[in-house]
Amino acid sequence: METIYLVLVGVLFLLAISDLIVGVSNDAVNFLNSAIGSRVASFKVIMVIAALGVFVGASFSGGMMEVARKGIFNPQYFTFENIMIVFMAVMLTDVILLDLFNTFGLPTSTTVSIVFELLGAAIGVALIKSMNNPDMVLSQYINSAKALAIISGILLSVIISFTVGMIVQYITRLMFSFNFKKRIKYFGALWGGIAITAITYFLLIKGAKSASFMSDDLKTWIISNTKLIILYSFIFWTVLIQLLYWLFKFNILKVTVLAGTFALAMAFAGNDLVNFIGVPLAGFESFKIFLAEGGNNQDILMSSLAGEVKTEGYLLVIAGLIMVVTLWTSKKAKRVVKTSLDLGRQSEGEERFGSSFFARSIVRGSIAFSNSVNKVVPAKLKSAIDRQFDSSGYEEERQKMGKEAPSFDALRASVNLVVASILISFATSLKLPLSTTYVTFMVAMGSSLADRAWGRESAVYRITGVVSVIGGWFMTAFSAATVAFIMANLMMFGGVYAIGALVLFAAFMVYRTHAITKKQDSETKTYTDLEIEEVDGEILSEKVLEKCRTSVSNVLKNISRYYGDSLNYFEAEDRKNLKETSKEVKSLNKQTKKLKSNIYNTVRKLQEETIDSGLFYVQVVDYLRETTNSLNFITQPCFEHLDNNHKVFTDDQFEEINILESKVRSLITKANSMIDQSDFTNLQDLTDEQSKLIDVIKGLRKKQLKRIKKEKSGTKISMLYLSILHETQNMLLHLINLLKAQREFVAAHKK
Known part of the structure; x- marks a missing residue:
C-alpha cells in the first residue's frame, strides 16, 4: 500500500512539472x-528581463499554497x-x-482553474462520502464562500479593468497624442x-509580500507606511527621471515598460504559479503524515493540512528554472501572446476571429451613439x-519599419502596465480575489478601444475575439x-486502475x-514563406515578381497532386x-x-514607379485563390459523399473521370512549366x-444528363458527378x- 501511494506522489510531481510548463505558456x-x-x-x-523576473519571483516566494490554506x-x-x-483529479x-486553452491561443486564469478543480474534485469525493455517512452533509465538506x-x-x-484601462488611456492620449515625443x-x-x-508599489505589495527574505516586521511596516512610500517614491523617481533626461536623453x-515587465513577471511567479507546486506538495505532506x-492506515483524517503548506527553497529554484526554460522555448506561450496582440494592435490586418451577431449589434449601437454625441x-x-x-x-513611421513595426506605441504599453x-x-491590499490574467488582458483591450484601434474595419472581429476569450x-x-x-468519481470507484487509465x-x-500545435506552426510557416521581403519599408517589384512566381508554382503543384489524389x-x-487530402486542401x-487578404499591404508598400505592375499581382493572386x-x-x-x-460512381463514370483527371493534370503541369520559366510563347496552344x-467536359455532362433521363443514375451520385465536372471547368478557366x-x-x- 505504501509503495502505491509513493508512486502517486511521484506522479503528482511529474504533473506539477507539466503544469508549470502549461501555466507559463498561458500566463x-x-x-x-x-x-x-x-x-x-x-x-x-x-x-531576459521577463525570465529574470520569473526566476526571482519563484525563488523569493514563501511558497504558500494559498488555495489550500x-x-x-x-x-x-x-x-x-x-x-x-x-x-x-486536480492535477490531471x-x-x-x-x-x-494554450493550443488554441486563448489566455485563461490559472488561479481560477485550480480553485474550481479543487472545488469540483472535493465535491465529487464529498458526495460519495456523504452518501455513505448520513451524519455528514455535503456543505460541511466544502467552503463555498471561497468559490463565490x-x-x-x-x-x-x-468590468473594472476594461473601464479603467479605457479611461486612463483616453486621458493619456489626450495629453500626449500620438506625436508624444515633443510633449515627453x-x-x-x-x-x-x-x-x-x-510599479514600485506593485512590486512591494504584490511581488514581495510573500517573499521569504522579508521579515514580518518589514511587511507590517510597508503596509502601515504605504502612503509615505508612494509619496517619497513619486518625488524620487520624478526628480531622477528629469535629471537623466536632461543629461542623457533618457528614454522614459x-x-x-521594461520595469513593468519585470514587476509583473516577478509577481506572477511569486504568487500565481506557486499554486501549481502547492497541490503536489500538499500531497507530499499528506504522504508524510x-x-x-505507520503507513498502513489510509483512513486517517488530514486535519494537519488545514494550515499552511511551506515549500523548500531548492524546489522553488527548480520551479523557477522550469518556468524560465518554458518561457524561452514554448511555442504555445507565443500563440497566447499573439492573440492578445492581434486584438489590441493599432493597425488593420488579418483578423483571427470572425463576426458575431452580438458584436455586430454592439458596433451598430456604438455608431448610433457616436453620431448622436457628435451632433x-x-x-x-x-x-x-x-x-x-x-x-x-x-502609421507612416510603422510602414517604414516593415515587419519590425510595433503593434502599438510605448505610451499605450506603459498605460497597460501601470493600470x-x-x-x-x-x-491585493484589500485581500480581494483577483486574476492577473483577467486584469492585464482587459486593461489592454480597454486601452486599445480608447486608442481608436478598433475602427469600423476591425471592431466586429475584435469584439468577437474579446467575447470569445471572456467566454473561455x-x-x-x-x-x-x-x-x-x-x-474524482472515477478514481473513487475504479481505484488504482482508474488512476492509471x-x-x-x-x-x-x-x-x-502538441500535434495540433505542430500542424498550426507548419501552416504558419508555409504562409510566412509566401510573404514578401521589404527593403526600407518598401517592396521591390522584382521581389514581388519572384515571390509570386515561386508561390504560384508551388500552389499549382499541390493543386495537381490533390486533384488526382481526391x-x-x-x-x-x-x-x-481522402479525409487527410480534404484537410490539406x-x-x-x-x-x-491569407495571401489575397494581404494584397492591400503589399500594394501599399510597392515602390511608386512599379505601382502599375501591382494591378497584375492582384489579378494573379485573385485567380490563384479561385x-x-x-x-x-x-x-x-x-x-x-x-x-x-453513399454509392460511388459506376465503372463508366470512373473511366470518364480518370481520363479527364489525366488531361487536367497534364495541362496544369504545362502551365506550371511556363510560370517557372517565365516563357509564355506557347500560351495560345495551352489555351x-x-x-x-x-468541350470534353460538356460532352461528359450531356452523357450524365442522358443517364439521369434513363434513370440509370441516382440523385446524389448524379449531383456529385456534375459538381466535379463544373468545378473542374471553373478550375481550368481560372x-x-x-x-x-x-x-x-x-x-x-x-518595361
Whole structure:
C-alpha cells in the first residue's frame, strides 16, 4: 500500500512539472504583451528581463499554497485516500484544460482553474462520502464562500479593468497624442514618476509580500507606511527621471515598460504559479503524515493540512528554472501572446476571429451613439480631440519599419502596465480575489478601444475575439469543476486502475494538442514563406515578381497532386486518405486566402514607379485563390459523399473521370512549366488545349444528363458527378486567366 501511494506522489510531481510548463505558456501574456507589442527592445532583451523576473519571483516566494490554506474544502473531514484522489483529479484536469486553452491561443486564469478543480474534485469525493455517512452533509465538506468570492472577483475584475484601462488611456492620449515625443520633454518626468511609482508599489505589495527574505516586521511596516512610500517614491523617481533626461536623453517610456515587465513577471511567479507546486506538495505532506502513522492506515483524517503548506527553497529554484526554460522555448506561450496582440494592435490586418451577431449589434449601437454625441459636441472641440487621436504620422513611421513595426506605441504599453499594476496591487491590499490574467488582458483591450484601434474595419472581429476569450474564462471555471468532479468519481470507484487509465488519457491529450500545435506552426510557416521581403519599408517589384512566381508554382503543384489524389481515393473508397487530402486542401485554400487578404499591404508598400505592375499581382493572386477554391469544392463533397456511405460512381463514370483527371493534370503541369520559366510563347496552344478540355467536359455532362433521363443514375451520385465536372471547368478557366495575368505581370516588370 505504501509503495502505491509513493508512486502517486511521484506522479503528482511529474504533473506539477507539466503544469508549470502549461501555466507559463498561458500566463506569459500577462507580462509579455506590452513589451513585445510596443517593441521597446529586442525580443531577446524582453525575454531576459521577463525570465529574470520569473526566476526571482519563484525563488523569493514563501511558497504558500494559498488555495489550500484558505480552504476550498475542509481537509479535516477527508481521509488520506480521499485527499490523494482529490489532488490527482486536480492535477490531471489542470494539465489537460490549460494545455487545450494554450493550443488554441486563448489566455485563461490559472488561479481560477485550480480553485474550481479543487472545488469540483472535493465535491465529487464529498458526495460519495456523504452518501455513505448520513451524519455528514455535503456543505460541511466544502467552503463555498471561497468559490463565490472568486466568481465575484472575476466579474468585477473584467468590468473594472476594461473601464479603467479605457479611461486612463483616453486621458493619456489626450495629453500626449500620438506625436508624444515633443510633449515627453515637458511632461515625461511627471508621467515616468507616476508610472514607476505605481510599479514600485506593485512590486512591494504584490511581488514581495510573500517573499521569504522579508521579515514580518518589514511587511507590517510597508503596509502601515504605504502612503509615505508612494509619496517619497513619486518625488524620487520624478526628480531622477528629469535629471537623466536632461543629461542623457533618457528614454522614459522604454524603461517604464521594461520595469513593468519585470514587476509583473516577478509577481506572477511569486504568487500565481506557486499554486501549481502547492497541490503536489500538499500531497507530499499528506504522504508524510500517512507514514508517521505507520503507513498502513489510509483512513486517517488530514486535519494537519488545514494550515499552511511551506515549500523548500531548492524546489522553488527548480520551479523557477522550469518556468524560465518554458518561457524561452514554448511555442504555445507565443500563440497566447499573439492573440492578445492581434486584438489590441493599432493597425488593420488579418483578423483571427470572425463576426458575431452580438458584436455586430454592439458596433451598430456604438455608431448610433457616436453620431448622436457628435451632433451635441461643438465642432471645434471635436476637431481638437480628433487631432490628439490622429495616428497618421505614427502609421507612416510603422510602414517604414516593415515587419519590425510595433503593434502599438510605448505610451499605450506603459498605460497597460501601470493600470494593471495599480489595480492588482489595490485589490491585493484589500485581500480581494483577483486574476492577473483577467486584469492585464482587459486593461489592454480597454486601452486599445480608447486608442481608436478598433475602427469600423476591425471592431466586429475584435469584439468577437474579446467575447470569445471572456467566454473561455467562464468556461474554464465550469469545465474545470466538471472534469475534476468526473475524474474524482472515477478514481473513487475504479481505484488504482482508474488512476492509471486517466494518467494515460492525460498524456494522450497533451500529445494530441502538441500535434495540433505542430500542424498550426507548419501552416504558419508555409504562409510566412509566401510573404514578401521589404527593403526600407518598401517592396521591390522584382521581389514581388519572384515571390509570386515561386508561390504560384508551388500552389499549382499541390493543386495537381490533390486533384488526382481526391479522385483516386474516392474511386478506391479510401475514406481515411481522402479525409487527410480534404484537410490539406482546406489548408492550401486558407493559405491562398491569407495571401489575397494581404494584397492591400503589399500594394501599399510597392515602390511608386512599379505601382502599375501591382494591378497584375492582384489579378494573379485573385485567380490563384479561385483555382484553389474550385479544388476545395471537388475534394470536400467527395469526402462527405464517402463519409455518408453513399454509392460511388459506376465503372463508366470512373473511366470518364480518370481520363479527364489525366488531361487536367497534364495541362496544369504545362502551365506550371511556363510560370517557372517565365516563357509564355506557347500560351495560345495551352489555351486551345483548355478549350478542347472544356468541350470534353460538356460532352461528359450531356452523357450524365442522358443517364439521369434513363434513370440509370441516382440523385446524389448524379449531383456529385456534375459538381466535379463544373468545378473542374471553373478550375481550368481560372488557370488560363492566371497564366495570362502572370504573363502581363512579367511584361510590365520588364518595361
